[in-house]
Amino acid sequence: MSRTDILALFEKHGVLPTPQRLEIAGVLLARPQHLSADQIIDRLRTAGSRVSKATVYNTLNLFGDRGIVKEVMVDPVRKFYDSTTHTHHHFYNVSTGELHDIPEDAVAFAQLPSLPDGTTEESVEVLIRVRDAD
Numbered sequence: 001m002s003r004t005d006i007l008a009l010f011e012k013h014g015v016l017p018t019p020q021r022l023e024i025a026g027v028l029l030a031r032p033q034h035l036s037a038d039q040i041i042d043r044l045r046t047a048g049s050r051v052s053k054a055t056v057y058n059t060l061n062l063f064g065d066r067g068i069v070k071e072v073m074v075d076p077v078r079k080f081y082d083s084t085t086h087t088h089h090h091f092y093n094v095s096t097g098e099l100h101d102i103p104e105d106a107v108a109f110a111q112l113p114s115l116p117d118g119t120t121e122e123s124v125e126v127l128i129r130v131r132d133a134d
């Protein structure tokens with residue numbers, strides 16, 4: 001995604017374009033991908049960035065809150081930031097720690113419960129855990 005595209009995305013989601021936010025978005029939104037905060041920090045360091053860890057975490061939280069990235073929790077201590085924000089599903093390989101996309105239309109539900117009173121559906125997304133076969 002170009003700097004112009006990122007600036008347009010920030011404006012659409014009400015995010016002020018600080019230099020640090022542009023750097024972080026430049027890494028994460030470069031292509032469709034899933035990155036952990038540590039992976040993003042590594043890539044920033046490799047590129048010579050001096051953005052602090054705290055700023056990276058705060059910025060990722062902001063991006064998640066504003067819908068610029070999708071947060072995917074694969075277990076209680078491991079979160080990925082997904083540059084693809086529309087509804088889709090995932091395979092998570094517990095052997096390798098890798099997350100892969102499953103297109104939305106590759107999963108169908110035979111039955112879902114009725115929604116609690118006073119709510120509307122936001123999304124239904126599936127995380128399928130796999131492990132490498134022996």
Ligand SMILES: [Zn+2]
Binds near residue numbers: 034084089090101
């Ligand atoms: Zn994904």
